[in-house]
Amino acid sequence: MSPAAHLTATLDLIEAIAAARRPADAEASAWFRAHRHIGDSDRGPMLALAYTLLRHHARLGWWLERLRLPDTPRHRLLAWLALDNTPSSHLEALLRPLPATERALLDKLRGTTIAHPAMPDSVRLECPDWAAAPLQRRFTDRFAAEMEATLAEPPLDLRVNPLRSTREAMLADLRDLGLHPDPTPLSPLGIRLRQRLSLTRLPMLKTGEVEIQDEGSQLVAMLLDAQPGERVVDFCAGAGGKTLAIAAQMRNRGHVVACDVSEMRLKRAAERFRKAGLHNIETRLLASETDRWIKRHKHGFSRVLVDAPCSGTGTWRRNPDARWRSPEDQGLDSLVALQSRILASAARLVKPGGRLVYATCSLLPEENEQQVTSFLANHSDFRTVPTGTILQLDQPYLSLTPAQHGTDGFFAAVMQRGGAEAV
Numbered sequence: 001m002s003p004a005a006h007l008t009a010t011l012d013l014i015e016a017i018a019a020a021r022r023p024a025d026a027e028a029s030a031w032f033r034a035h036r037h038i039g040d041s042d043r044g045p046m047l048a049l050a051y052t053l054l055r056h057h058a059r060l061g062w063w064l065e066r067l068r069l070p071d072t073p074r075h076r077l078l079a080w081l082a083l084d085n086t087p088s089s090h091l092e093a094l095l096r097p098l099p100a101t102e103r104a105l106l107d108k109l110r111g112t113t114i115a116h117p118a119m120p121d122s123v124r125l126e127c128p129d130w131a132a133a134p135l136q137r138r139f140t141d142r143f144a145a146e147m148e149a150t151l152a153e154p155p156l157d158l159r160v161n162p163l164r165s166t167r168e169a170m171l172a173d174l175r176d177l178g179l180h181p182d183p184t185p186l187s188p189l190g191i192r193l194r195q196r197l198s199l200t201r202l203p204m205l206k207t208g209e210v211e212i213q214d215e216g217s218q219l220v221a222m223l224l225d226a227q228p229g230e231r232v233v234d235f236c237a238g239a240g241g242k243t244l245a246i247a248a249q250m251r252n253r254g255h256v257v258a259c260d261v262s263e264m265r266l267k268r269a270a271e272r273f274r275k276a277g278l279h280n281i282e283t284r285l286l287a288s289e290t291d292r293w294i295k296r297h298k299h300g301f302s303r304v305l306v307d308a309p310c311s312g313t314g315t316w317r318r319n320p321d322a323r324w325r326s327p328e329d330q331g332l333d334s335l336v337a338l339q340s341r342i343l344a345s346a347a348r349l350v351k352p353g354g355r356l357v358y359a360t361c362s363l364l365p366e367e368n369e370q371q372v373t374s375f376l377a378n379h380s381d382f383r384t385v386p387t388g389t390i391l392q393l394d395q396p397y398l399s400l401t402p403a404q405h406g407t408d409g410f411f412a413a414v415m416q417r418g419g420a421e422a423v
């Protein structure tokens, strides 16, 4: 692609993402499917630029307002390129015609940095109003550092499928491909790649030897501590990211039921299970969290994971657009109420001595510790098991943040039904 065609196509992609109601990653995938002629060498840089704009969303909006320019994707792109010191002559050639207002925008921003002393903290830290108060309450003097960590580009984390390979073998294969992988510090199955790369460079994704999974997500699955031969439920399985890790840990022995209310996600999950060579997983579509199947299988499982729908505040590094969408659609209060209903209903599946893990990818105490406290207050037959007894992390609950652990933000609590020996 010529540089001009490349930039014009990037603007088209950015406009599509801005206009879409669905998340940016889904819109970008659909956009590239509709533009199959665009090759890998263009895709990576196009996506990187589109995501850079999303990561600077509030700050770019602030600049356009200050310069009294309409807030359009084109102006956002021009503002970013000017702040990034792309030469004007280059831009004039690429984005013709460049009206006088846009040329003035470039002139005003050239040599300036994106941060400005007059920017309020909420803009500088890209923190939406709905999340600012609970996040400040939680992090107090670490608030700015935590928010800054959510603005960094995340690494690519892989989880090795122990049924197909080992971490050492995969590290060696990745080095042979000219990459620079590191073992992840917390998960024994994790590999971290910090360089930007096209996924087509990783044949081990196709063979099911590795899966893409943030280290924090790997740890949540490990916390379930599912053993070969057990009966396990992944209640909010979605597209099966954690189910895959759980079933692999069980070495394909025992039985895993992957439930969800989304048929589309379960279909995608089933496809992934086949590819990973996992045969001990059944998918089950639920009509709601109180589906009759749950009553029929009361006390039927030794391990139940509830990876609840949440605000996704812990995944802002990967989904920078999420902070401007979620959970405005439904509101935090109704999300918290849904989580509480899901947790109470899924708990019925746990047999005496069995374990229930409640997890979110949220940083908000309302969805995490407070949710567990209120569950325990209403379920006196459950008690918490410190996560330090399972992982090498000395925490009562698993609580990961981008600034402290270099992972996405995750929370998980392990609870056991009854005081008997864990199953």
Ligand SMILES: C[S@@+](CC[C@H](N)C(=O)[O-])C[C@H]1O[C@@H](n2cnc3c(N)ncnc32)[C@H](O)[C@@H]1O
Residues within 6 Å of the ligand: 217, 235, 236, 237, 238, 239, 240, 241, 242, 243, 259, 260, 261, 262, 265, 286, 288, 289, 307, 308, 309, 310, 342
């Ligand atoms: C955080 S996502 C799960 C991600 C998945 N566990 C993974 O690791 O890839 C939450 C899931 O909960 C599902 N969900 C939403 N409402 C639900 C309900 N009432 N009962 C069960 N699952 C629900 C959503 O469809 C979504 O797939």
